[in-house]
Amino acid sequence: MLNEKTMSHSVECGDCPIRHRAVCARCETDELERLEEIKYYRSFEAGQTVIWSGDRMDFVGSVVSGIATLTQTMEDGRTQMVGLLLPSDFVGRPGRNGSPYDVVATTDLVMCCFRKKPFEAMMERTPHIAHRLLEMTLDELDAAREWMLVLGRKTAREKIASLLTILARRDATLNLRAPEGAMVFDLPLTREAMADYLGLTLETVSRQISALKRDGVISLQGKRHVTVPDFVRLLEEAGDDSDGGLLA
Amino acid sequence: MLNEKTMSHSVECGDCPIRHRAVCARCETDELERLEEIKYYRSFEAGQTVIWSGDRMDFVGSVVSGIATLTQTMEDGRTQMVGLLLPSDFVGRPGRNGSPYDVVATTDLVMCCFRKKPFEAMMERTPHIAHRLLEMTLDELDAAREWMLVLGRKTAREKIASLLTILARRDATLNLRAPEGAMVFDLPLTREAMADYLGLTLETVSRQISALKRDGVISLQGKRHVTVPDFVRLLEEAGDDSDGGLLA
């Protein structure tokens, strides 16, 4: 039940893969040095819980590699995923002690952590950090609201297509490609995790994936490897504007 | 189609009803004075659109009185409300030009606005503002995620009960009462607006309200005035923990 955590050796911030996207993105060299002093790495294996809902949380941090999920659970066991944490995403809330969500590693996961108190102190003195954190939080808020439309108004088929567009886009940006034409990527989630994200059952997820495959919107190699022959077609299936909905 | 806006005369910040909760909550007297110089009031009538999705937005601001909604619409007309803006809530995003949502006044509305450029400049120089805005944004993010659980996993009956608990709680805090025992308040939304918030049709909303009335969970005086004889009962109907789910 208690998750053993492996300490990993830190990378120099200058060489960090998420240097330009994480909460430290705006920091100057001297600010990075001070961050470097209070940071430490933690690794989690796939399936491990990083934080239990309601638990006291004495650190905040960034996902360096791997994927984690944020989920809420009702007493009777119904669960809803409320966030998908990718490399550079931030975990934890300065100024609050507990997490209202379970944070679970769905793949092997490495996090760059800061003890909360020193981080909060540093935020006070370093507008670059506070400013970047505000920017990231506003982005997450937009993403959460976008997802509310998916959950509230889209059909099962559109929900699946919406999830696939998100995964495809993210994969593209991580590999520095433009989201267009043919795209290939892996599903980092089980059918059940997809269902929890989309507010569906795993059976419905399975059926709709089969349907999209049958209709040529996607093809599968194995259960997890997806090919999207025409990204615009997928966007249409998701019910989105085909322009990709860029915000000014 | 173009909304005429009425300019109202500003109140002194010191006498402002949202002084202690809005983005300016942490400001010192001298900071307030500088804010006072760049602020102006705008009034909107019930039903007026404050901002159209995609429009350029040259101001940010706080709701002073009244209620506004944030909605997203798909091309085929399906709409999802993604936020309910109450007095002290903040509208607009520093660092971005457009709003991805329609903002609509559902009651007569007064906003305290700042032109975006001067406000952004002021944010740079005033950590109190940036800090408070971060705090408010994190609260909104939590609220959005809470709502994702409602949209994704709750039944129609639970959705209605969840909305009623939110409205009851807000009414209580505005009137400085504790949310417990018997509560009385007005519904500030039409059945259709409730449906858009909950991801339902207006008919389902109407039926479930009738059902809650029939079962004695609520009673109605007219269509809009609600009495909740037992708030804990309502929380149970919403599927929430009866402790109110306070976050540490």
Add this chain to the structure above:
DNA sequence: CGGACGGTTGACGAACTTCAAGTGGAGTGG
């Protein structure tokens, strides 16, 4: 080999939407 696990598929039923008719209150005009 046997079991566990993730996934697929079918049959059936429940929950919610759709379509349609009808109610009640507020405002308007004769």
Add this chain to the structure above:
DNA sequence: CCACTCCACTTGAAGTTCGTCAACCGTCCG
């Protein structure tokens, strides 16, 4: 004062989507 109409809302009947229950497949692993 009484139609008349408009609008938000209610209610009923029929239809659709998705969830539930259950059987089954293939792979991995001891």
